[in-house]
Amino acid sequence: MRSLCTSLATTEPGSTVTLEGWVHRRRELSRVTFLVLRDRSGLAQVVLPAGTPVPPEETTVRVTGTATANAQAPGGVEVTEAVVELLTEPAATPPVELWRPSLDASLPTLLDHAPVLWRHPSQRAKWELAAASLKGFRATLDGLGFTEVATPKIVGTATESGSSVFEVDWFGRPAYLAQSPQFYKQQLVGVFERVYEVGPVFRAEPHDTVRHLAEYRSLDVELGFIEDHRDVLAVLREVLAGMVASIEPSLAERAGARLPVVPEEIPVVHFAEALALVGAPADEPDLAPEHERALGAWALAEHGSDFVAVEGYPMAKRPFYTHPQPGDERWSNSFDLLFRGLELVTGGQRLHRPSDYAQAIRARGEDPSAYDSYLQAFRHGMPPHGGFAIGLERWVARLVEAANVREVTLFPRDLHRLTP
Amino acid sequence: MRSLCTSLATTEPGSTVTLEGWVHRRRELSRVTFLVLRDRSGLAQVVLPAGTPVPPEETTVRVTGTATANAQAPGGVEVTEAVVELLTEPAATPPVELWRPSLDASLPTLLDHAPVLWRHPSQRAKWELAAASLKGFRATLDGLGFTEVATPKIVGTATESGSSVFEVDWFGRPAYLAQSPQFYKQQLVGVFERVYEVGPVFRAEPHDTVRHLAEYRSLDVELGFIEDHRDVLAVLREVLAGMVASIEPSLAERAGARLPVVPEEIPVVHFAEALALVGAPADEPDLAPEHERALGAWALAEHGSDFVAVEGYPMAKRPFYTHPQPGDERWSNSFDLLFRGLELVTGGQRLHRPSDYAQAIRARGEDPSAYDSYLQAFRHGMPPHGGFAIGLERWVARLVEAANVREVTLFPRDLHRLTP
Numbered sequence: 001m002r003s004l005c006t007s008l009a010t011t012e013p014g015s016t017v018t019l020e021g022w023v024h025r026r027r028e029l030s031r032v033t034f035l036v037l038r039d040r041s042g043l044a045q046v047v048l049p050a051g052t053p054v055p056p057e058e059t060t061v062r063v064t065g066t067a068t069a070n071a072q073a074p075g076g077v078e079v080t081e082a083v084v085e086l087l088t089e090p091a092a093t094p095p096v097e098l099w100r101p102s103l104d105a106s107l108p109t110l111l112d113h114a115p116v117l118w119r120h121p122s123q124r125a126k127w128e129l130a131a132a133s134l135k136g137f138r139a140t141l142d143g144l145g146f147t148e149v150a151t152p153k154i155v156g157t158a159t160e161s162g163s164s165v166f167e168v169d170w171f172g173r174p175a176y177l178a179q180s181p182q183f184y185k186q187q188l189v190g191v192f193e194r195v196y197e198v199g200p201v202f203r204a205e206p207h208d209t210v211r212h213l214a215e216y217r218s219l220d221v222e223l224g225f226i227e228d229h230r231d232v233l234a235v236l237r238e239v240l241a242g243m244v245a246s247i248e249p250s251l252a253e254r255a256g257a258r259l260p261v262v263p264e265e266i267p268v269v270h271f272a273e274a275l276a277l278v279g280a281p282a283d284e285p286d287l288a289p290e291h292e293r294a295l296g297a298w299a300l301a302e303h304g305s306d307f308v309a310v311e312g313y314p315m316a317k318r319p320f321y322t323h324p325q326p327g328d329e330r331w332s333n334s335f336d337l338l339f340r341g342l343e344l345v346t347g348g349q350r351l352h353r354p355s356d357y358a359q360a361i362r363a364r365g366e367d368p369s370a371y372d373s374y375l376q377a378f379r380h381g382m383p384p385h386g387g388f389a390i391g392l393e394r395w396v397a398r399l400v401e402a403a404n405v406r407e408v409t410l411f412p413r414d415l416h417r418l419t420p
Numbered sequence: 421m422r423s424l425c426t427s428l429a430t431t432e433p434g435s436t437v438t439l440e441g442w443v444h445r446r447r448e449l450s451r452v453t454f455l456v457l458r459d460r461s462g463l464a465q466v467v468l469p470a471g472t473p474v475p476p477e478e479t480t481v482r483v484t485g486t487a488t489a490n491a492q493a494p495g496g497v498e499v500t501e502a503v504v505e506l507l508t509e510p511a512a513t514p515p516v517e518l519w520r521p522s523l524d525a526s527l528p529t530l531l532d533h534a535p536v537l538w539r540h541p542s543q544r545a546k547w548e549l550a551a552a553s554l555k556g557f558r559a560t561l562d563g564l565g566f567t568e569v570a571t572p573k574i575v576g577t578a579t580e581s582g583s584s585v586f587e588v589d590w591f592g593r594p595a596y597l598a599q600s601p602q603f604y605k606q607q608l609v610g611v612f613e614r615v616y617e618v619g620p621v622f623r624a625e626p627h628d629t630v631r632h633l634a635e636y637r638s639l640d641v642e643l644g645f646i647e648d649h650r651d652v653l654a655v656l657r658e659v660l661a662g663m664v665a666s667i668e669p670s671l672a673e674r675a676g677a678r679l680p681v682v683p684e685e686i687p688v689v690h691f692a693e694a695l696a697l698v699g700a701p702a703d704e705p706d707l708a709p710e711h712e713r714a715l716g717a718w719a720l721a722e723h724g725s726d727f728v729a730v731e732g733y734p735m736a737k738r739p740f741y742t743h744p745q746p747g748d749e750r751w752s753n754s755f756d757l758l759f760r761g762l763e764l765v766t767g768g769q770r771l772h773r774p775s776d777y778a779q780a781i782r783a784r785g786e787d788p789s790a791y792d793s794y795l796q797a798f799r800h801g802m803p804p805h806g807g808f809a810i811g812l813e814r815w816v817a818r819l820v821e822a823a824n825v826r827e828v829t830l831f832p833r834d835l836h837r838l839t840p
Contacts, residue, residue: 020645040565040613041565058800060645060772060802060803087645088774088798091801113796115611115800116796116800119611127569128567131567131569134568142555147460147547147548147551150550150620151830152620153635154586154597154622154634154635154838155838166588166589167589168587168589169586169589170586171626184831187535190535190536190539192547193460200570200573200619204591206591215573217570224480225440225507352507354508355509373535374840376535376536376840380536381508381511382508383440383480410571410604410608418595419793420796
């Protein structure tokens with residue numbers, strides 16, 4: 001019966017234990033040989049007589065021996081009188097030493113050797129932040145009456161935004177990879193009222209920046225029977241709080257993450273006010289990265305908040321399904337959420353009346369019939385609704401203050417990278 | 421403050437309530453008009469004076485009125501003295517009447533009008549089975565120390581099985597949609613030991629059958645430090661039990677699902693024994709659908725089980741990474757799980773020694789260097805491991821005994837269908 005490395009700490013000294021894992025480190029001293037074993041729970045120290053052959057680092061082994069108290073060992077218990085059995089062939093030397101406390105690898109090395117370098121405990125912990133965040137995301141929404149959905153990633157038309165989609169050869173016909181579940185999550189509000197989906201989205205924009213990926217995980221939410229985008233923002237606040245709460249302090253420490261406090265109410269500034277705050281001209285149509293940073297600094301100084309929502313983005317810069325701000329249609333009922341001065345979430349209220357869709361589509365110079373499949377949900381009765389999408393990789397990158405979103409993505413895909 | 425329809429039952433009679441939802445049905449009698457309102461929780465009855473104009477079915481409305489006891493109303497409470505406010509324009513007539521107790525639509529109608537027809541309560545409940553199953557799947561694996569992962573859906577080579585992949589135009593280069601996360605989940609066993617992923621998989625096989633989709637949701641699991649495929653099957657048993665336990669009896673009833681009992685131990689027959697049991701020739705390389713049905717009937721009769729695992733499938737019919745059966749390499753350490761006589765899950769033990777991979781790849785007439793990226797995990801130490809994949813849509817289809825897997829898929833994709 002296999003024990004986990006960290007369970008050694010609570011094992012009765014003198015008992016026989018079997019551990020299985022990777023040779024994390026071997027150290028051959030003159031009077032004794034140490035084997036540090038790594039499994040999913042952590043590390044354990046195994047003591048062998050000097051001269052015992054120990055397989056190379058990263059080889060998988062089974063160790064059977066006696067649990068023995070030793071204040072110097074991790075958890076205060078080590079394994080002595082051990083027999084080491086190989087579970088595979090001796091491992092090749094890793095491209096970077098994984099037993100060192102920190103992983104010292106350039107970004108290209110990290111990415112080229114991802115299957116091996118993710119094994120480093122501090123690197124692995126970064127993905128565990130993502131996994132914990134997903135749990136918190138779903139648990140929060142399940143508690144609020146949301147239904148998980150699964151929408152198609154292959155779509156027949158590139159209508160949402162024609163310029164940045166990947167084309168697929170679909171049995172000899174052109175089809176496209178979905179750049180978001182936007183149209184489908186809206187249609188499903190008509191069925192379930194409140195829906196969420198965690199899934200891949202695909203953007204063929206040839207951005208070669210530290211914050212863009214061609215495939216990433218989008219945490220999508222959409223809900224019906226709202227008053228306006230402020231109801232959407234209130235759900236987003238709950239979701240973020242749930243994501244943070246799902247990360248145990250010990251994990252945050254292992255991953256080097258600085259967890260934010262999510263305020264009871266996220267500060268909100270109107271886009272026009274935001275421009276004034278950062279000293280930008282009043283006719284700027286968007287916030288530049290330096291404006292986002294300045295707003296982040298402002299929110300921290302004024303409100304002690306790592307988060308700030310900017311509402312009312314100009315309609316001209318938002319997708320056609322965006323709901324305008326009542327009373328002043330230059331602005332929209334939409335928002336961006338900045339986390340530590342970087343855009344993390346885009347959300348807002350959508351149009352829900354079929355006549356508003358027809359008008360918005362015609363205003364783009366398009367024929368509403370091209371959107372017939374999408375629009376049937378609206379013709380047959382939709383509630384006022386809205387939603388948001390969080391980029392998982394961006395979220396984790398901000399938590400650990402990674403310079404590049406690729407550092408926290410298991411197997412990133414971009415303009416240049418399709419492997420590993 | 422909005423109340424849900426089903427919360428009416430516990431509302432103090434005489435209080436003012438606000439409900440929001442869809443006009444499920446309107447019935448204009450000579451002395452009174454009934455409006456049945458539908459929201460995500462269920463139905464509520466609203467009573468209006470005869471002659472009150474009521475918007476057409478499926479229009480979204482807000483109803484404010486007085487909660488009034490009436491033994492004939494759903495939940496024993498209805499809304500009287502009501503004001504009905506439209507939340508959108510009057511809805512177009514649905515292609516099929518959604519207020520009828522059962523949804524009477526041909527498959528093409530169901531699929532063409534999916535955004536509207538999923539609103540039917542019994543149809544919606546079918547997807548709720550899927551959502552509940554996903555919760556049970558994740559909760560079971562989280563409890564067993566698994567980590568959720570996210571692997572790329574765009575891959576650079578079509579190596580896993582070249583014939584059935586979709587090609588993507590990746591910034592002018594060819595790339596492919598992943599037909600499974602197989603290679604990646606194995607590599608991640610090297611990092612996390614135990615991993616799972618729920619995600620889309622893509623199969624370009626031009627099957628036009630009732631059980632194949634070109635895009636479906638795969639529930640993938642992989643774990644390290646196993647003895648053999650029986651350890652994998654034991655985890656699968658826990659997962660299935662967790663999925664069934666997550667479905668509330670009231671949901672099963674609404675969806676018309678017949679929930680199975682997952683036996684403490686799933687009966688296992690060897691492939692060779694299975695052929696004999698169904699009277700097939702001993703040299704058959706695979707089980708035909710009628711053989712699967714016969715084995716399902718046998719498991720039910722002999723073991724009272726809706727499930728039966730067939731282990732030892734011929735190596736010749738399994739992918740190259742399959743681990744052979746020790747002592748007789750004609751057979752494999754892999755299995756199919758049949759649920760009510762249909763294949764639901766494929767799983768097994770994989771190779772883990774780098775030299776075994778080199779040999780298996782050469783035996784296909786290929787050069788191992790073509791798999792270099794995949795094989796680096798093995799060169800650097802992998803444990804004995806295995807896993808399985810459950811098709812979500814097939815699972816739900818079996819629960820409700822749907823004739824066609826498309827009936828339980830939100831927006832199916834196949835050879836002929838890319839919309840809605």
